Amino acid sequence: MPAYKDKPVLGDLIAGVSVALLLIPQSIAYASLMGLPPIYGIYASILPPIAAAFFVSSPYLQTGPVAMTCLLSIGALSAVSTPGAADYVGLAALLACLIGVCRLLIGMAHSGFIAYLMSPPLITGFTSGAAVLIISSQLPTFLGVEASGNGITMKALSVISQPGNWSLPTIILGVLSIIIIVGGKKIHTLFPGILIAVIVGIIFSHLFAYQGHVIGALPAGLPTLSLDLPWHRSLDLLVPAIVVALVGFAEPASIARTIATQNRESWSVDREFISQGMANIASGISGCFPVGGSFSRTIISFKAGGKTRWSGAITGLSVLACLPVMWILEPLPKTVLAAIIISAVFTLIDVKGLYRIVCDSKPQGFIACTTFILTILLSPRVDIAILIGIALSVAIHLWREKSLEIKSEFKNETLTLHPHGVLFFGSVPTLGDVLRNALAHHIHTRKLILDLSHVGRIDYTGVVTLKRLMLDAEQSGLEVKIIPGGTERSLFLLKHVLGKNSQWFD
Numbered sequence: 001m002p003a004y005k006d007k008p009v010l011g012d013l014i015a016g017v018s019v020a021l022l023l024i025p026q027s028i029a030y031a032s033l034m035g036l037p038p039i040y041g042i043y044a045s046i047l048p049p050i051a052a053a054f055f056v057s058s059p060y061l062q063t064g065p066v067a068m069t070c071l072l073s074i075g076a077l078s079a080v081s082t083p084g085a086a087d088y089v090g091l092a093a094l095l096a097c098l099i100g101v102c103r104l105l106i107g108m109a110h111s112g113f114i115a116y117l118m119s120p121p122l123i124t125g126f127t128s129g130a131a132v133l134i135i136s137s138q139l140p141t142f143l144g145v146e147a148s149g150n151g152i153t154m155k156a157l158s159v160i161s162q163p164g165n166w167s168l169p170t171i172i173l174g175v176l177s178i179i180i181i182v183g184g185k186k187i188h189t190l191f192p193g194i195l196i197a198v199i200v201g202i203i204f205s206h207l208f209a210y211q212g213h214v215i216g217a218l219p220a221g222l223p224t225l226s227l228d229l230p231w232h233r234s235l236d237l238l239v240p241a242i243v244v245a246l247v248g249f250a251e252p253a254s255i256a257r258t259i260a261t262q263n264r265e266s267w268s269v270d271r272e273f274i275s276q277g278m279a280n281i282a283s284g285i286s287g288c289f290p291v292g293g294s295f296s297r298t299i300i301s302f303k304a305g306g307k308t309r310w311s312g313a314i315t316g317l318s319v320l321a322c323l324p325v326m327w328i329l330e331p332l333p334k335t336v337l338a339a340i341i342i343s344a345v346f347t348l349i350d351v352k353g354l355y356r357i358v359c360d361s362k363p364q365g366f367i368a369c370t371t372f373i374l375t376i377l378l379s380p381r382v383d384i385a386i387l388i389g390i391a392l393s394v395a396i397h398l399w400r401e402k403s404l405e406i407k408s409e410f411k412n413e414t415l416t417l418h419p420h421g422v423l424f425f426g427s428v429p430t431l432g433d434v435l436r437n438a439l440a441h442h443i444h445t446r447k448l449i450l451d452l453s454h455v456g457r458i459d460y461t462g463v464v465t466l467k468r469l470m471l472d473a474e475q476s477g478l479e480v481k482i483i484p485g486g487t488e489r490s491l492f493l494l495k496h497v498l499g500k501n502s503q504w505f506d
Contacts, residue, residue, distance in 0.1 A: 011305025016314025018190065018304045019062050019297050020045075024319060025198045026297075026344070028215060028329065029337035030065035033137065034074060034289050035083025036092065038215050041065055042326065043223040044288035045319045051282035053313035057271035058256035062297035062312055063279045067345050069248040069292040071130050071382060076240030078380040080233065087230060091237070092289040094229045098241035099290050100280030103249065107273030115249050115269060121361075122389040123250055124353045125368035129375025130382060131348035138338040144170030144212050152379050170212045170335045173204050177339035189303045194340055198329070201336035213334040218326040223286040243383040244290060252276060252293020259302060296344065363396045404430045408438050413446040415439065420454045423486075425461035432469050439473075448478045452485035452494075463490075463497045470504060480504050 023045050031041030045064045052063040076095055081088045106112060136156035140147035144167025147155035177197040184193025205214060253269060260267035276293065283291050301311050354372065358365030371389035378385045404427040405420040415438055419431055439445055450470070452458070458466070474480045482504045484491055498504060 009307050011307045012311040012314055015301040015304035015306030015311040017318050018192075019301050019311070019315045020318035020322070021192060021195050022297060022300060023062075023064055023315060024322060024326075025194055025329070025332075025337070026340055027065045027319075029340045030067060030070050031289070032141075032334065032337050033067065033070045033134065033341060034092065036089060036289060038329075039219050039326075040089070040092075040288050042218070042319060042323070043286050044283050044291055046223065046316050047282040047286050048279035048288075048291045049312040049316035052275040052279040053309045053316075055271065055275040055278050056309045056312065057268040057275065058260060058298075059309045060259050060298055060302045060306055060311070061252055061256050061272070061275075061293045062301050062315060063252070063276065063293055064291050064297070064315075065289070066248075066251065066292040066294050067134055067341060068127065068130060068251055068348075069244065069290050071134055071380075072240075072244040072248055073290045075380045075382040075384075076237060076244060079240070080236045087233075089287065090230045091233060093284045093287045094231065094233060095237050095241055095244070095284075096280045096288060096290040097229065097284030098234060098237055099245045099248070100277045100282075100284060102242050102245035102277070103273045103280065104277030106245070107270045107275075107277060110270050112269030112273050115246060115253055115273075118247065118250065118386075118390065119364070119367065119393050121357050121364040121368035122371050122386070122393055123247075124350055124357060125371030126247070126375050126382070126386055126389065127348045128350050128354060129372040129385070131345040132376055133379050133382070134345045135342050138341050141213065141334050142171070142174045142338040142342065143167065144335065153376060167212055169208065169210065170333065173201060173210075173333055174335040174339045177201060177336045178343050181339065181343040189299060197336055197339065198332060201332050202328070205331040205333055210331075210333055215330055215332045215334065215337075218330055220324050220326060222323070223288070225285050226287065227285055229284065240383045243386055247383075247386055248290070248292045249273065249276060251295055252298075255293065255295045255298045259298070363400070367392050367396060398426055403427075406431060406434045408434065410438075410442045410445070413444055414449060415442055415445045415447070416449040416451060418451045418454060422456050423452075423458040423462035423466065425459070425465070428462050428465040428469075431466070435469060435473070439476075445478065447481070448473050449481045449483065451483040453483055455485045455490070456487070458486045458490040458493060460493055460497070463493045467497055 024042065027041035027045040028038040029041070031038050031044070034040075049063045052061070073092065073095055077088065077091055081091050106114065133152050137152045139156045140159045143159055145159045145162055145165050148158050177200070180197045180200065181193040184191035184196065204210060253272060256272055257267055279291055283289065301315075354365075354368055357368045367389060370392060371385060374385035374388055375382050403421065404423070407418040407420070409416040409418070417431070417435065417438070421427060423431070470480050470482070482494075484494055484505055486494075
């Protein structure tokens with residue numbers, strides 16, 4: 001990167017402070033979503049963005065608590081503990097460290113490409129389902145009703161079915177907050193809608209002696225740094241940590257890659273994995289929960305004039321500077337926090353996107369819709385829904401690769417086969433079936449020509465099986481010729497494996 005970009009500029013200061021004013025109420029809201037005390041959201045907004053700044057590839061990416069990572073983390077933690085349990089806070093910090101180590105190892109091994117192995121239909125289905133779950137989880141707070149039942153969806157249904165218990169002042173304030181936040185975005189990207197909603201909420205709480213749930217006490221002390229975590233529970237969280245490390249990386253990777261393309265700047269997915277890994281390790285040793293890159297806050301940083309990686313560090317330092325005055329937020333009604341979360345994730349429900357995928361490709365639409373439904377039905381274990389979605393993606397990919405289109409021609413006692421597709425261990429048997437059927441139909445065949453010019457790729461198993469088929473055909477009395485095709489690697493395998501039978505090449 002050019003040297004001048006590594007020196008903080010005035011735009012970084014403006015961007016960092018602007019993002020911090022948004023991040024503080026957001027982080028408290030996401031701590032509430034995680035089932036943790038509000039102060040942990042503040043702590044998760046200090047060291048992680050500072051740590052990420054030293055390693056980040058995108059100079060605009062803003063790191064901290066994000067809704068999607070929180071939901072994924074809840075799914076992972078729900079299998080081993082429950083919010084409010086004595087070990088819940090420690091396990092959340094342990095999960096952050098494990099996610100950080102996973103991302104760090106991926107980046108250091110230059111394996112960032114695995115972030116692209118999750119298909120867009122899978123991500124669309126999951127994010128839409130996750131957004132529905134997040135909104136559902138906030139309905140009790142937004143409507144001012146104590147929820148009953150097990151699971152996010154059951155609690156949401158329980159609340160919706162009790163309109164007589166809804167709190168009118170809570171709803172009015174929540175709706176007003178959403179109007180301010182969403183309306184502010186319509187006015188301008190930098191309009192401080194969340195900050196204004198928070199101020200309005202605090203004033204509302206004082207003027208009308210609000211009786212609903214409020215944030216409450218916010219300690220002014222610094223976060224305690226410690227590696228004294230329940231490491232003996234690491235195996236319980238290892239697989240979910242890997243899932244969160246990969247799926248939770250989709251959002252920061254998407255926005256960083258997009259901005260880099262627009263600005264014609266280089267961007268390294270491996271280095272971004274390292275930066276997000278260090279951020280999560282910093283969050284873990286702060287005793288906090290997993291963090292990620294934020295789409296909305298990154299856009300604000302970019303629009304506010306952030307130019308270098310240090311804008312993220314300034315955000316963390318700004319939150320740190322605000323710790324002594326956090327008591328100002330103590331009377332803030334929690335319905336405002338619910339409104340912040342709902343307004344942040346509502347746009348992730350991509351109904352049009354799901355419909356478009358179904359119309360364009362039935363198999364991919366099946367993956368998207370199945371992942372969407374399973375994300376809701378299996379909550380809070382959304383990580384299982386993702387794993388099933390990945391398995392479906394792989395299965396459908398193999399099924400489509402297996403579908404080898406083969407055209408045949410018979411003329412002058414010569415049978416010519418034209419396979420189209422990929423020749424690998426799953427599709428070569430199809431070629432064998434077509435060859436046998438064609439020879440049975442054309443019993444006067446004297447010569448076999450296999451035209452591979454329309455084959456995209458041939459793997460080693462495909463070449464070995466192909467050789468066996470050609471030997472069988474030759475031993476049956478046929479003259480065999482092969483028109484080579486595929487990639488350079490495929491041609492090398494053909495010549496290497498066929499060896500002394502290279503006379504087959506036409």
